[in-house]
Amino acid sequence: MKIHSFSQRFFTSLSPLVSVQLPSPRETHFWYILPDEVKNASLLGEYLELLSPCEKENVFRMRGDELKKRALLARALVRTTIARYQINSQVSPRSLKFTKNIHGKPEVEWQQSDDSRPPPLHFNLSHTSSLIACGVTIDSPIGIDVEEKQRTIKNDILSFARRYFSHEEVDFLAAIPNTEVQRQEFLKLWTLKEAYVKALGRGFSGAPFKTFTIRYQHAAGGSCNSGNLNCEASEIVVDSFEEPSNSASNWQFALLELAGSHYASICKENNSSSEASKQPMKLTVWKTIPLVEDECVSGTDAVIRIGGSN
């Protein structure tokens, strides 16, 4: 319905970007696109105009229309999302410049104005063929990852886990008798681990997956074991073996089921005091078609929080 009305509206004019207040320090904003909902060629043309020459080159380097579209939507999403926050009063999606940290994590390269320090906005992007997402935080590094719930694993899940996951995680998965449940739990763990490594911003080899454990913990302090997968009311924590200081209290997680079809994990550094850190991550989620429409889906069936809500 909305798409239909959009195509009529599109030929008159694109809506301006709706600006949004920056998230509070404890809050995470999460924006996602369903590429199947973006079919209009002229809209894709508009998006292309937002990209830098280098980004355009990268888009055209992708092989096949689907991959090109996905790459284009990802760049359009990140540019329009950051521009919404109107940092330094005038930021257009097209004028944003990006750089990468030494490990390749993308960052905004802010134009230094006078003596002000660069805005404390952090973002992270993740995509599958059917969903593209961008997470935004203030003052704390963020990592996100999305996977399709239906995604299958070519390797045997336990062999895969033994090669890349920690002993505790292997034990957790091995104790699940139902293979379908095991696959689902594997996917959740994978997205959580990816999100953590992306939040650290050091790359896959900078924080090998075997060197830390993601586990569910009841608010009371006990761990969810595999016999009790019903961990909705649980907290998600990380134990890092290489950096014990980088443990539970420093990182906050949220695990979502999105649009009924995807798992999405969010990891953000905990920059609050110990009391505030016990609060769950505050989260606002939008489904968007940039320059066309935004829909806040927090609290609807499109967003089901399945972990990390303390």
Added chain:
Amino acid sequence: MTSFSGTQETRRMNPSPATSSSGSASTSGSNQVAKIYCRTDSGTLPGCETNTAAQQRTGATLLVLLFFVSLLFLFKRDMAARMALLKHLRVNVRSAPQNPNLNSTFSSPFGDLLRRHFSEEVRGSFLDKSEVTDRVVTVVKNFQKVDPSKVTPSAHFQNDLGLDSLDAVEVVMALEEEFGFEIPDNEADKINSINLAVDFIASHPQAK
């Protein structure tokens, strides 16, 4: 150099009793037993000890000589001859079970030791690049979500094949199975195209 690191790697990955160090320990152990036996039984019979020990030493010397001769041969400057020899050796080894999944068929530790030592000499070499390319392409084509017609030697995992990070890790795991060695995380991180996978495997002496 290459065979040295190969030995280290094998030991690290195979902490079973069937290591060469435990093998030499048992040899010297039986030597001692022979000495003691000779002294107690035949008093100061000089020939007894020398005979047994001499046999052992000759055997050991022969082994050491054989080892050095093969080393010399391996490091001969004539690369063409070396490659030819290695190719020949490789063909021989190929006829033996190569699939890592069949490792368990070498149930006796001694068989395992032999196999490892033998293949290790071969492993001091590098696989032929075009053969590696063919095998890598085949492995990647086996992925369900990949369009086989797009898997060319120059294909980029993300840009051409649409693989994501989980896929990339799965590809690395499949390559480890195919070539019988573990690819370290920091190397796996850099492998984002067929070409890079081929370059890494073809330059890795342990690839089988």
